[in-house]
Amino acid sequence: MLYLLDTNAISDLMTNQMQVVHHTAEYLRAGDSLGLCPPVHYEILRGLFWRHATTKLHTYLQRIVPLMTWIDLRDADWEQAAHFWADARQKGKQLGDPDLLLAALTLS
Numbered sequence: 001m002l003y004l005l006d007t008n009a010i011s012d013l014m015t016n017q018m019q020v021v022h023h024t025a026e027y028l029r030a031g032d033s034l035g036l037c038p039p040v041h042y043e044i045l046r047g048l049f050w051r052h053a054t055t056k057l058h059t060y061l062q063r064i065v066p067l068m069t070w071i072d073l074r075d076a077d078w079e080q081a082a083h084f085w086a087d088a089r090q091k092g093k094q095l096g097d098p099d100l101l102l103a104a105l106t107l108s
Contacts, residue, residue, distance in 0.1 A: 003027055004035040004071065004106055007043040007098070014059055028067065036068035037105050039098035073105060080104035 005013075012020035027034065048057040081097070081104040088095045 001027075002033045002035050002069065002071075004037065004102065005040065005068070006102055007040050010036075010040065010044055010060075010064060011047075013064055014056055024067075033069045034067055035071045036065065037071045037102065038073060039101045041065075043098055071105060073101060074108070077101065077104040077108055080107060 009020060013024060024034065044060060045057075047053075048060065078101070081100040084100045084103055085095065085097070088100075
């Protein structure tokens with residue numbers, strides 16, 4: 001099975017939140033894959049760059065990213081995210097683009 005991780009889950013891995021670390025280790029031992037997509041990668045990098053967190057950046061790039069399977073967005077994912085955004089706005093809700101892209105990618 002492939003689990004697509006969001007920014008919060010990866011942040012929890014980087015800060016050694018034991019429950020997330022435990023579940024991640026279980027999935028990997030079971031032969032499951034952990035997915036990383038461009039919007040999540042971007043959110044992680046921008047936060048680390050903004051805080052000048054070079055040690056955490058090194059941890060992310062050297063220890064976390066190699067565990068992941070890269071999942072690119074397709075044109076259809078961008079279109080689906082745009083539909084999600086429009087539907088949410090019509091209902092008076094405002095959702096972030098990375099979350100909408102992650103939802104679209106998960107749906108596909």
